[in-house]
Amino acid sequence: MTSKTTKTALTPATHTAPPARFSHGVRKGNLLQVAGQVGFLPAVEGQPPTPAGPTLREQTLQALANVRAILAEGGADWDDVIMVRIYLTDTDHFAELNEIYNAYLDEQGLTQPPAARTTVYVGLPPGLLVEVDALAVLD
Template sequence: MSDQQTKTAIVPTTHSGAAGPYSPGSRKGDILQTAGQLGLPPGAPHLRSADQYPNLATQVLQALDNVTAVLAEAGSGWADVIMVRAHLTDTAHFREFNTLYSEYLATEQGPLPSRTTVYVGLPAGCLVEIDALAVLG
């Protein structure tokens, strides 16, 4: 199997591993998919840490930083991202999320990635989860 066909786990040094049976990122050829990144520091125990990060702004910025770390570990960045999925726990958070997301990506050149936003249940205290799909090369 050529290197282009080998699937590789992407684990940033900031991540102590996944909270379950998955990789923080997976790359195959020029395709990179990040796992959903919660708005908690990597490796933080969900149930205890979510109480330390009670507001949406803190969690959104941390989730975006976590996605950025996975992208960077693969030699990528937001300029390569073509699709983002945002998972929010409350429809009332949509406007604030949009503002934070826009500000975070404001320095990116070119068009913003496509995005889907859905409303879900997440572990206790977690308000957001974000994943990204990038095409490299």
Template sequence: MTEKIALTPKTHTAPPARFSHGVRKGNILQVAGQVAFLPAEEGKPRRIAGPALREQTLQTLANVKAVLDEGGASWDDVMMIRVYLTDVDHFAEMNEIYDTYFAEQNLTQPPSARTTVYVGLPAGHLIEIDALAVLD
């Protein structure tokens, strides 16, 4: 039986509850929902990237990528992305930011599937993203 490995990048603090930022078992890697926290700085409280959707989306994608990297995966390995937005009016702007981000990633595989849903998030957070990757 393949061992389940918890993934916590150096840029992340410990989760606020009993879960892992990411988990890899065999060739499957699940990234937990990531938000726009800036990289952890010892002795300092966590801070959100900024109040704007653009800043938060880019930092959230960077946080997902950090977990993928920690587990030996890349965006090319991602099969499914789920985006959680707090405001329906942010959908078009998020799509523009998302498309530009992935156009700059030089992917060699087709884009992943994606679902976008609207939710409530803690104060100040506009977006959360999780991902599922399958490695060769």
């Protein structure tokens, strides 16, 4: 009989419970999937989520920090990430996003080749400009 690998939900202390039936992150075996993260500041009990600010830079840096918190909760870091998806609300933000993303990964000290990345354009709730998810494989 084969043993089944346990699936573990990941919710770092910086996050509140999701508003619907999903996990912020899930680890199963050596795979870790981070759900889409927007630029909300760390959770404050009893208060609604608050965006990091109105700009693409503020929201992108916070969304990436939120992804990183879930990676860390699951025992991973950016070097373990093999796929990143970025969802933008405005096609005019693509060049600025690339600058922010590249600088962020440099600041994180990424030592391996960067992850594959897809960027798509979507509608998000009012005031939100960007969402980021990631897939990591741990050794």
